Amino acid sequence: MKHHTEPYVSTTNACKLCKPLGACLAFRGMEGAIPFLHGSQGCATYMRRYIISHFREPMDIASSSLGEKHAVYGGGPNLKLGIKNVLTKYHAGLIGIASTCLTETIGDDLPMIVREFHGDFPDLLHEHGDPSIVTVSTPSYSGTHMEGFHDAVRATVDQLAVADFPNGRVGVFPGFLSPSDIRYLKEVLDDFGIPATILPDISLTLDGPALDEYEKIPRGGTPISEIKSLGGARSVIEFGRTPARKGTAGTLLESRFGIPLHSIGTPIGLRESDRLFEVLEELSCRETPERHMLARGRLIDSFVDGHKYVFGKKAVVYGEGDLVVGLTSFLAEVGIKPVLCATSTRTGNLERAIGDVLEEFTLASPLVKEGVDFYEIAEEAESLEPDFIIGSSKGYHLARRWNVPLIRVGFPIHDRFGGHRMLHIGYAGAQSLFDLIVNTLIERKQEQSPVGYTYI
Amino acid sequence: MGSTIFSERQNQIVRKGKEPFQIACNKDSLAGAVSQRACVFCGSRVVLYPIADALHLVHGPIGCAAYTWDIRGALSSGPALHRLSFSTDLQEKDVIFGGEEKLERALLELIERHDPKAAFVYSTCIVGIIGDDLDAVCNRVAARKGIPVLPVQSEGFKGNKRAGYNAACKAMFRLIGTGDTSDISPLSINILGDFNLAGEIWIIREYFRKMGLQVVANITGDGRVADIQRAHGAALNVVQCSGSTMDLALMMKEQYGTPFLRVSYFGIEDMAESLYKIADFFLEQDPGMLDRTAALVKEEVDVIYPELLKYRNDLTGKKAAIYVGGAFKAFSLVKAFRLLGMDVVLVGSQTGTEEDYQELSEITDDGTIIVDDSNPLELSSFLQEKDVDVFVGGVKERPIAYKLGVGFCDHNHERKEALEGFVGMLNFAREIHSSVLSPVWRFVPRKTGKKTLQSMRKAEPAS
Numbered sequence: 001m002k003h004h005t006e007p008y009v010s011t012t013n014a015c016k017l018c019k020p021l022g023a024c025l026a027f028r029g030m031e032g033a034i035p036f037l038h039g040s041q042g043c044a045t046y047m048r049r050y051i052i053s054h055f056r057e058p059m060d061i062a063s064s065s066l067g068e069k070h071a072v073y074g075g076g077p078n079l080k081l082g083i084k085n086v087l088t089k090y091h092a093g094l095i096g097i098a099s100t101c102l103t104e105t106i107g108d109d110l111p112m113i114v115r116e117f118h119g120d121f122p123d124l125l126h127e128h129g130d131p132s133i134v135t136v137s138t139p140s141y142s143g144t145h146m147e148g149f150h151d152a153v154r155a156t157v158d159q160l161a162v163a164d165f166p167n168g169r170v171g172v173f174p175g176f177l178s179p180s181d182i183r184y185l186k187e188v189l190d191d192f193g194i195p196a197t198i199l200p201d202i203s204l205t206l207d208g209p210a211l212d213e214y215e216k217i218p219r220g221g222t223p224i225s226e227i228k229s230l231g232g233a234r235s236v237i238e239f240g241r242t243p244a245r246k247g248t249a250g251t252l253l254e255s256r257f258g259i260p261l262h263s264i265g266t267p268i269g270l271r272e273s274d275r276l277f278e279v280l281e282e283l284s285c286r287e288t289p290e291r292h293m294l295a296r297g298r299l300i301d302s303f304v305d306g307h308k309y310v311f312g313k314k315a316v317v318y319g320e321g322d323l324v325v326g327l328t329s330f331l332a333e334v335g336i337k338p339v340l341c342a343t344s345t346r347t348g349n350l351e352r353a354i355g356d357v358l359e360e361f362t363l364a365s366p367l368v369k370e371g372v373d374f375y376e377i378a379e380e381a382e383s384l385e386p387d388f389i390i391g392s393s394k395g396y397h398l399a400r401r402w403n404v405p406l407i408r409v410g411f412p413i414h415d416r417f418g419g420h421r422m423l424h425i426g427y428a429g430a431q432s433l434f435d436l437i438v439n440t441l442i443e444r445k446q447e448q449s450p451v452g453y454t455y456i
Numbered sequence: 457m458g459s460t461i462f463s464e465r466q467n468q469i470v471r472k473g474k475e476p477f478q479i480a481c482n483k484d485s486l487a488g489a490v491s492q493r494a495c496v497f498c499g500s501r502v503v504l505y506p507i508a509d510a511l512h513l514v515h516g517p518i519g520c521a522a523y524t525w526d527i528r529g530a531l532s533s534g535p536a537l538h539r540l541s542f543s544t545d546l547q548e549k550d551v552i553f554g555g556e557e558k559l560e561r562a563l564l565e566l567i568e569r570h571d572p573k574a575a576f577v578y579s580t581c582i583v584g585i586i587g588d589d590l591d592a593v594c595n596r597v598a599a600r601k602g603i604p605v606l607p608v609q610s611e612g613f614k615g616n617k618r619a620g621y622n623a624a625c626k627a628m629f630r631l632i633g634t635g636d637t638s639d640i641s642p643l644s645i646n647i648l649g650d651f652n653l654a655g656e657i658w659i660i661r662e663y664f665r666k667m668g669l670q671v672v673a674n675i676t677g678d679g680r681v682a683d684i685q686r687a688h689g690a691a692l693n694v695v696q697c698s699g700s701t702m703d704l705a706l707m708m709k710e711q712y713g714t715p716f717l718r719v720s721y722f723g724i725e726d727m728a729e730s731l732y733k734i735a736d737f738f739l740e741q742d743p744g745m746l747d748r749t750a751a752l753v754k755e756e757v758d759v760i761y762p763e764l765l766k767y768r769n770d771l772t773g774k775k776a777a778i779y780v781g782g783a784f785k786a787f788s789l790v791k792a793f794r795l796l797g798m799d800v801v802l803v804g805s806q807t808g809t810e811e812d813y814q815e816l817s818e819i820t821d822d823g824t825i826i827v828d829d830s831n832p833l834e835l836s837s838f839l840q841e842k843d844v845d846v847f848v849g850g851v852k853e854r855p856i857a858y859k860l861g862v863g864f865c866d867h868n869h870e871r872k873e874a875l876e877g878f879v880g881m882l883n884f885a886r887e888i889h890s891s892v893l894s895p896v897w898r899f900v901p902r903k904t905g906k907k908t909l910q911s912m913r914k915a916e917p918a919s
Contacts, residue, residue, distance in 0.1 A: 010562035011518065011545040018519025040581055040613035041485050042495020046523035049851050058855040060832050065485040068614050071585065078487045085462060085488030089833060101517045102581040102613055105551060140517035141582065142548045211859055212901035214836030394525075 013374035015318055015394065016344030018140035021047045022148030023098035024061050025176060029200020030156065031221035032093025032131075034086055036062040038079050038110065039100030054412040055179075055206045055420045058218065062086050062095075066102065075103050076113045083117055087128045090216050093224050094132045096152065104139035111135050132224055134159050144345045146320045149176050150243055153199060157230055157249040163257060164232030170283055171236040171259070172198045173249050175266060175322055176411065179207035180423040188276075188426060191292065192284040197226040197233065199249070207420055231257045235283055237276075239266045241353035242321035242345070265357065266322040267425045268433070269330025270299060272357070276426070295427040302431065303334055306438040311335040313441060316381045316398075317366075318342040318374075318391040319410045321350050323424075327390055327409065328366065329357035330430060336437070338366040339384040346371040374398065388440065393419070405440045409433070460833040462486055468828040470817070477817040481808055481828040485616070490831045492779070492852050493806045495612035497580055498524075499620020502869065503700050504576050504608065504627065506651050507679040508532035511572035513542045515559050515590070516580025520612070521545075528869040530651045532678050533658075537572055546582060556588045563597045563605065573681035574604040576627060584611030604681070606630055617781070618699050618807050625704035628675065628684055632708065635682055637689025643742055644670040645734065646690045646714075648705055649697030650721070650876070652677025653869060659877035660721055663731060666752050667745055669738075675701055688712040692737055694719045694730070699782045699807060721876035722788035722884075724760075724795060728753045756878035764795070767885040772797030774845040774892050779827075779835060779853055780867060783808030783816065789848060789867070790819050796885055801842040804830050832856050840902075846892050861900025863891035 024035035024047055037044045044063035051059045064082040066075045079097070086095055099110055114133050118125065125131070136155035138148045153173060174185060182203035189196040204220025230236075236259050238250030254261040262283075267276040273296075277288045288296075314337045317327050321343045328338045341354050351368045358365070367380060378398055381389070389395050390407040393415045399406035413419025423429040442456050461469065467480040485491035497514075501524050504512065514521035525541030532538065544562045546555050559577070567575060575597070579590055590607035598605040606627045610620050645664065650657045657677040664671055672690040673683035688708065693716035695705045705716040717737060719730035735749040776793045778786050783805040790800050803816055804827035816826055825838055836856050839847060847857040850868030857864040865887050867875060873883045897903055 008565060009544075009558060010513070010566050011521070011543045012566075013525060013541050014518050014522045014543060014545065016518060017522050018517055021519065036488070040495050041491055041493050041616070042498050042612045043519065044490070045492065045494045045852065046498070046519065050523050052851055052855055056855060056858070058832060058859055060490045062488045062490050063485075064487045065489075065491065066613050067484050071581075071613050081486075082488030085486060089460070089462060089488075100581070101519075101546075101551075102585065105582055105585045139548070139551075140519045141546045141551050144518075208859070210861055210900045212861070212905065214832070214840070214856065214860055216833060 008376070011373045013394070013397070014344065015342070015372060015374050015377065017050070017145035019138035019143050019145060019148030019151070020098045020100050020140060021050065022145035022150075022176070023096065023136050023138045023152035025051065025145075025202070026149045026152035026156075026200045027094070027096030027098075027134075028059065028205050029202040029221050030094050030096065030227065031223045032217055033096050033221060034060065034062055034090050034092040034094070034217055036064075036082065036086060036095050036097045037100055038064045038075060038097055038103045038108065039066060040102055041065040043100050050412065053414045057206050057208060057420075058214075059206075060217075062090075071102065071106055074106065075108045076116070079108070079113050080117050080120070083133070084121065084124065087124060087131065091128060092131050092217060093129070094134060096156070097133065097135045098138045098148070098152065099136070100138070101140045104137065110137065132160055146176065146345050150248060154247065154249045154252055156199070156227060157252055160224070160227045161230040161253065161257075162228055164229045166234055167229050167232040168195060169226070169229065169233050170194050170196045171230045171233040171250075171253060172196050173236070173238040174198060175240045176320065177266075177425060178411075178420055178422050179203045180421050181425045181429065184423060184426055184428055188280065188292065191289045192280045192286060194280060194284050197222060197230060199227060199230075233259050235260050235262065237262045237264065237279055239264060240322040241265045241325050241356065242343075242347050242349045244347055244349070265329065265353070266326040268323070268326025269430050270296070270303075270333055270427070272326055272329050273426050273430060292427060295431070299427045299431050299434070302434055306434065307335055309438045309441050312337060313387040314339045314384060316340045316342070316377070316384065316386040316389040318377055318389070318395060321345050321347060321353070323410045324350070325353045325357055326424070328354055330433065331390075332358050332361040332363075334434060337363060339386055340367045340369065340377070340381050342369040342372050342377045342380070344372060388437070405444055407437055407440055460837045462489060465489070465834075469834070470813075470826045472817050472820055472822055472824045472826060477814060479810065479813045479826060479828060481810060481813060483829070485829055490833070491806075491829055492831065493829060494617050496615050496617070496620040496623065497578060497610040497612045499617035499700075500578060500608045500610035500624040500627075501620070502528065502651070503621055503624035503676060505538055506530035506532070506676040507576075507681065507684070508538045509535040509573040509680050510537065511542065511566055511570055511575040512538060512578070513544065513563060513566060513575060514578045514580065515544045515555065515583050515588070516546055516578075517582060518543055518545045520578070520580045528651060529653045529872055530677055531655050532652075534680075537570055542566055551582060551586055554586060554588055555583065556593050559588065559590075560593050560597060563593070564601070567597070567601050567603065572603065574606065574631065576606050576608050578608045578610050580610070581612040584614060604631055604634070616807060621700045622703045625701060625707065628704055629707045631681065631684045633685075633688050633712070635686030635689075637686045640672055640686070640689040641670040642691055643668055643738055643745075644672050644690045645692045645694050646673045646675055646687045647671055647677075648675045648693050648695040648701040648716075650674070650677045651869075654872055654874040656721070656874045656876035656880065659874060659879060663752060663877065667731065667735060667749050668742060669734070675704065688714065690714065692717065692734070694734060696720055697782055697784055699784070720784065720788045722785065722880065723792035724757060724878060724881050725791050726788045727876075727878055727881070728757070760878050760882040763882055764885055767889045768795070768797045770889060770893055771885075774798045775801045775842060776888075777802035777839060777842065777844045777847045779804045779830060779847070779849045781806045781850070783812030785867065786816060787819065790816070792881060792884060795881075796888065798888075800824060801844060802827070802838045804828065836860060846888055861897055861902040863888075863894065863897070865891060
């Protein structure tokens with residue numbers, strides 16, 4: 001593989017997904033919501049399949065199922081028919097409609113069609129409990145699934161949150177985390193005694209119990225009433241160092257309702273978790289509860305116990321920008337050298353964000369790449385000789401080619417079991433990540449040793 | 457129950473009974489109904505995907521390529537270019553100014569990098585709207601690079617998966633007739649409609665070898681461009697999978713006079729019958745083939761039958777549900793379940809035709825639900841109503857079954873066990889057995905009901 005200077009025209013093995021998929025995931029974390037794609041049938045079906053293979057949970061995405069005549073004459077009538085059908089069959093509390101490249105290009109105006117629907121069918125809407133209908137523009141030719149996710153959260157807040165009496169709640173926009181992460185986050189907020197609205201909340205909707213009745217819409221998710229009341233929140237916490245500072249749900253609440261915004265990194269690793277707990281201490285006027293202080297102490301204790309297994313190991317980190325930043329921060333603090341940090345999204349913020357989290361670690365100065373696919377990641381990383389790679393399961397082919405371990409984190413994990421139960425954030429998440437990495441490296445060493453050590 | 461069925465869809469669901477059988481099908485999916493169907497692009501992509509030495513470039517935004525990256529377990533005995541995912545990843549400016557230039561540059565770049573034997577260029581929804589001239593670009597690149605570069609007219613919204621099959625067949629048909637056929641035996645066939653999932657085509661090819669047949673082209677499992685180019689030299693097309701490659705068989709019959717036979721490699725009955733049909737076709741040229749086939753069938757069945765009986769003992773009387781893409785597979789599955797002593801209580805497909813459903817009604821028992829283009833709400837209510845033990849479908853059906861505590865067997869692209877051939881029937885029985893007989897079902901709410909932990913412990917059946 002020769003090194004190139006010019007960017008490639010073609011994309012090989014993309015390290016991203018399309019925008020509407022992110023929007024569907026975000027809508028799935030709202031109570032009683034049904035994600036709805038305005039486009040051709042294939043989009044919804046492909047995304048369902050992709051999401052199901054990770055979460056192993058039902059993932060219904062409705063579609064306006066446009067055909068050729070709709071593409072010519074406009075998809076509005078079919079969208080309205082679809083909304084009607086979803087209303088009558090799913091009894092949704094929220095219909096989250098995302099556009100696709102097809103409907104953006106033929107020029108369907110989602111907000112206008114929905115306004116017309118409200119005008120045409122007020123009784124029908126009322127009969128079904130006046131569900132909220134949220135629209136978000138997600139053409140897949142502009143941005144990735146992460147932008148789709150953030151845009152859907154922002155659109156929901158934009159269209160639903162109203163000025164409200166101060167209600168003492170804290171709004172939390174965690175970004176795209178695992179159901180286990182969200183469960184952990186809820187526990188932490190509970191332990192601080194902070195009443196919070198986490199948006200979205202996929203902890204139950206995408207990781208539910210065995211059932212005897214199929215739920216048309218899975219239980220759980222952020223209550224719609226709480227989303228509406230976000231205008232009265234006393235404070236907002238937003239995770240993620242890479243999204244554009246303007247245009248997130250948090251900045252929207254800040255500018256529209258004057259709600260103080262705490263913008264922090266995705267709390268992966270010790271220091272980024274500390275930032276979260278600092279903010280929670282500030283908001284609750286309490287010290288971090290003992291159980292979390294103990295978890296933190298145990299984490300540091302394990303860092304000490306395990307430091308030699310990992311020191312100086314080289315890692316390639318890839319995936320969604322905020323995940324990459326969090327992981328990079330964590331790896332550096334335990335002595336692992338991130339050699340390449342790569343994401344497919346182009347926000348222009350990754351380099352600065354990585355620089356910020358690595359500031360105190362002069363050993364680590366990784367190559368930082370935005371807008372790359374796996375072909376480019378491979379090209380860049382080959383000469384860096386990583387000891388392991390860390391990211392979604394889609395990097396497996398590289399791990400196999402280089403004969404190095406792949407530490408599976410984030411989304412998707414299509415080739416392992418329980419990927420959606422992976423915990424990434426907080427002291428508990430850092431602990432499980434650290435154990436996983438140390439054990440992976442130990443296992444590799446043990447396997448490759450002719451001795452067959454039984455004490456490591 | 458009634459509340460889960462859209463009134464517009466009522467005539468697409470039939471319970472077999474005394475009434476004459478009538479079903480509506482081949483309709484556009486109902487908006488808002490969460491159809492399990494895909495799109496035109498999906499149809500083309502799954503058919504052409506296994507051609508392992510071709511470049512498969514998806515011209516469109518990233519999603520269409522990302523969701524079909526290494527999507528099928530279609531194995532190759534040699535090159536594996538098909539397992540990479542190539543896209544032009546169209547951006548906003550391409551949508552505004554047109555994507556032809558980007559497509560041409562991407563094609564040249566990838567052909568230089570990978571040296572493929574041919575390139576397929578898939579059109580997606582957006583390309584159909586912005587009107588890129590795929591033909592012109594493909595022709596230019598073909599002339600420059602000296603390989604076939606074939607546009608696949610697979611704009612997602614222009615129909616359903618079947619339209620995609622047709623577009624794929626048209627693209628392949630342009631390859632056929634361009635290769636040398638001089639060394640092809642008169643006892644020769646092409647295998648159409650097998651995708652070599654879990655190495656299945658290798659099992660089938662071994663049967664054909666033992667019968668004394670030369671296989672010219674695999675279409676498309678473990679497929680090669682050069683083989684397809686000379687496929688017109690084969691004496692017969694054997695066509696599996698009713699939808700996907702039938703159009704190609706029809707085109708070849710029309711243009712080259714190649715006759716075809718419909719076959720199925722699933723289940724003992726259909727597998728054996730298919731081999732006999734083919735032997736019968738060559739009866740005049742090779743009268744001994746029938747005996748060789750009979751010996752082959754006997755040898756294979758002798759090995760698996762005693763094993764099957766063991767599974768049958770455990771499975772007799774259990775209830776099965778089937779929901780698959782094309783109806784053809786459902787025929788064989790109904791028979792296979794019967795062989796295992798099981799009752800099929802639900803059978804449906806995404807894209808079956810009236811004749812398909814008619815045939816299904818003839819081979820199923822009274823009371824069986826027959827459904828076209830179903831959705832999760834309907835399927836889950838059927839599973840509950842019929843108290844199904846195992847559901848056969850694809851990835852999208854799996855969580856419906858599992859969430860309700862129903863066994864499941866993946867009979868779709870992602871399967872890792874060979875289910876074709878005689879040995880495939882045994883694998884199928886084993887897989888059904890391992891799901892139905894699992895002890896985990898005794899713990900699921902469907903069996904235990906909503907109870908407190910205490911009452912559940914008392915009621916738990918003794919093992």
